[in-house]
Amino acid sequence: MPTSPALWVFGYGSLIWDPGFPVAERRIARAVGWQRSFCMRSIHHRGTPEAPGLVLALDRADDASCTGVALRVKAGAEAATLAALRERELVSSAYLETHLPVMTDFGAVKALTYVIDPDHVQYCGSLPLDDQARIIAHAIGKRGANRDYLTATVAHLAKLGISDPTLEWLDAEVQKIV
Numbered sequence: 001m002p003t004s005p006a007l008w009v010f011g012y013g014s015l016i017w018d019p020g021f022p023v024a025e026r027r028i029a030r031a032v033g034w035q036r037s038f039c040m041r042s043i044h045h046r047g048t049p050e051a052p053g054l055v056l057a058l059d060r061a062d063d064a065s066c067t068g069v070a071l072r073v074k075a076g077a078e079a080a081t082l083a084a085l086r087e088r089e090l091v092s093s094a095y096l097e098t099h100l101p102v103m104t105d106f107g108a109v110k111a112l113t114y115v116i117d118p119d120h121v122q123y124c125g126s127l128p129l130d131d132q133a134r135i136i137a138h139a140i141g142k143r144g145a146n147r148d149y150l151t152a153t154v155a156h157l158a159k160l161g162i163s164d165p166t167l168e169w170l171d172a173e174v175q176k177i178v
Contacts, residue, residue: 007078009085010102010111012036012068013056014149017156020088021081022074028160029070029102031113034058036066036164038132038150039125040116044091045143053139053146054132056153057095057116059125067162070102070111082112089114094122133170137177147174 009015010031038054047053058066073081089095095114102111116123127135139146154171157164 006075006109007073007081008102008109008111009071009073009081010068010100010113011071012058012066013153015071016069016160017152019071020084021071022077023071024074025072027070027072027104027106027109028067028162029104029109029111030065030067031058031100031102032065033060033062034066034100034115035061035064036068036167037116037125038136038170039123039127040094040120041122041124042139042141042146043122044141046141046146046149047135047139048141051139052122052135053141053149054124054127054135055146055149058113059116060118067164068102069160070104070109085112085114092120092122093117094120129166129170130173133173133177136170137174147178150174 037059039059040055040057041052042055043049043052046055096117099110100113101108136146136150154167
């Protein structure tokens with residue numbers, strides 16, 4: 001019986017520290033032409049419809065790149081992982097499911113990636129950083145406080161040696177607010 005090809009997932013936010021699926025291998029990876037940004041209003045996981053929070057998404061930016069983690073799903077868990085990711089990431093259709101080439105130290109892999117739909121009502125790509133910090137400081141959703149999501153992402157990126165000055169600034173600013 002032929003084996004199915006490996007399923008890779010690109011994590012740039014909470015998938016780095018809370019993938020929710022069995023990971024066989026992790027590689028630092030970079031998606032070219034995309035930027036990590038708090039450009040999606042969260043009405044489920046980190047906020048509510050009445051008081052939306054913000055979550056990270058990959059936003060198209062030709063002159064940018066986003067460094068995250070390529071996660072290879074454990075063999076045999078591909079179907080269950082795909083179903084779980086779709087339930088988690090496509091809860092409001094603000095993300096688009098796509099496969100992007102991401103560069104690793106061992107070459108490119110094609111990774112399942114969730115990117116923002118800039119035409120979706122939850123998209124907020126032009127929100128100033130000060131406004132982002134105020135929202136993140138106070139929003140709470142089904143998966144917890146928005147500020148905890150930001151702090152965990154910044155901490156895990158730092159552990160991996162990945163610098164994201166915008167997220168680091170936001171984290172410091174949110175700490176001042178709270």
